[in-house]
Amino acid sequence: xxxxxxxxxxxxxxxxxxxxxxxxxxxxxxxxxxxxxxxxxxxxxxxxxxxxxxxxxxxxxxxxxxxxxxxxxxxxxxxxxxxxxxxxxxxxxxxxxxxxxxxxxxxxxxxxxxxxxxxxxxxxxxxxxxxxxxxxxxxxxxxxxxxxxxxxxxxxxxxxxxxxxxxxxxxxxxxxxxxxxxxxxxxxxxxxxxxxxxxxxxxxxxxxxxxxxxxxxxxxxxxxxxxxxxxxxxxxxxxxxxxxxxxxxxxxxxxxxxx
Numbered sequence: 001x002x003x004x005x006x007x008x009x010x011x012x013x014x015x016x017x018x019x020x021x022x023x024x025x026x027x028x029x030x031x032x033x034x035x036x037x038x039x040x041x042x043x044x045x046x047x048x049x050x051x052x053x054x055x056x057x058x059x060x061x062x063x064x065x066x067x068x069x070x071x072x073x074x075x076x077x078x079x080x081x082x083x084x085x086x087x088x089x090x091x092x093x094x095x096x097x098x099x100x101x102x103x104x105x106x107x108x109x110x111x112x113x114x115x116x117x118x119x120x121x122x123x124x125x126x127x128x129x130x131x132x133x134x135x136x137x138x139x140x141x142x143x144x145x146x147x148x149x150x151x152x153x154x155x156x157x158x159x160x161x162x163x164x165x166x167x168x169x170x171x172x173x174x175x176x177x178x179x180x181x182x183x184x185x186x187x188x189x190x191x192x193x194x195x196x197x198x199x200x201x202x203x204x205x206x207x208x209x210x211x212x213x214x215x216x217x218x219x220x221x222x223x224x225x226x227x228x229x230x231x232x233x234x235x236x237x238x239x240x241x242x243x244x245x246x247x248x249x250x251x252x253x254x255x256x257x258x259x
Contacts, residue, residue: 002135003161017082019132024053026128027121030191034117037195048103052118053125055099056092057082063091067227067234086138089126090238096122112201119207120190127183134176137161141173142223149173163223173221182214199253208246212239 004012031045064086065072065079072079104114133139134155140163144154154171157164163172186207194203216239219226226233232240 003137015135016132016138019128019135020082023125023128023132024049027053027125030121030124030187031117034120034191034194038117044107048114048118049121051099051103052096052122056096056122057087058092059095060087060089060092062095063088087129090235093122110200112204116194116197116200116203119204120187120194123183123187123190123207123211127180127187130176130180130183134174134180137163138224139176140223141175142221143167144171144173153178167223172223175218175221175223178221179214179218182218183211186210186214201249202253205246205249205253208242209250212243212246215239216243 002015004014007013028045028049031048034040035045061079061082067088068086100114100118101111104111107114130139137157140157141154144150150171153174155174156169156171157167159165159168189210190203190207193206197203216236219233219236219239222233226235228234229237
């Protein structure tokens with residue numbers, strides 16, 4: 001855990017904020033590379049990135065504040081402190097999806113084509129953001145129950161951190177790094193598939209078939225407080241819903257190819 005990366009002229013620069021910025025840059029570079037393959041105009045990737053990242057951050061923060069309202073109603077000034085962490089990915093995905101639909105209409109492009117174009121950048125940006133979570137000490141895992149995982153896939157957080165206070169001297173699953181690794185693999189797959197797809201919507205559907213199951217399983221080893229319904233938490237419920245959408249979209253696309 002290393003929440004503060006360095007001090008600049010007396011101001012603390014948080015690792016989470018730096019990793020989020022690097023995630024944004026990686027997404028822009030991905031969209032720029034894909035755009036050059038399609039002869040997109042200069043500035044297309046930056047324009048897309050601005051709207052998706054802005055809406056994604058706002059949506060993620062709103063979802064996090066709602067989930068932790070008991071804290072933020074006592075400290076409303078902290079609501080805007082996203083540099084210290086505190087984002088719910090699925091909240092950002094929902095708002096960014098609305099911004100994506102608006103962007104496609106504004107540029108008079110097919111929605112599913114733009115969705116395919118955008119989703120690889122989202123995956124790499126999310127991966128780097130999860131590394132920021134690891135250094136920030138948020139989104140931490142449960143205590144390790146496997147001797148093999150204890151040796152290579154766990155971390156002991158310092159006592160001053162939230163997980164360190166809750167689990168003093170205990171090895172916790174490095175769940176943030178697990179998810180980051182999974183997202184990097186998904187990014188590679190999506191970038192490879194994008195120029196080879198046969199139907200618009202295929203890359204987006206593939207993302208929905210890959211990421212939600214990964215997230216669903218990793219939630220079982222999350223150790224931070226989660227909103228839950230019956231045996232599943234909110235992220236798992238959303239993951240199942242998105243997976244169902246992905247399966248439906250994939251089947252629709254497959255039927256179109258064979259019709």
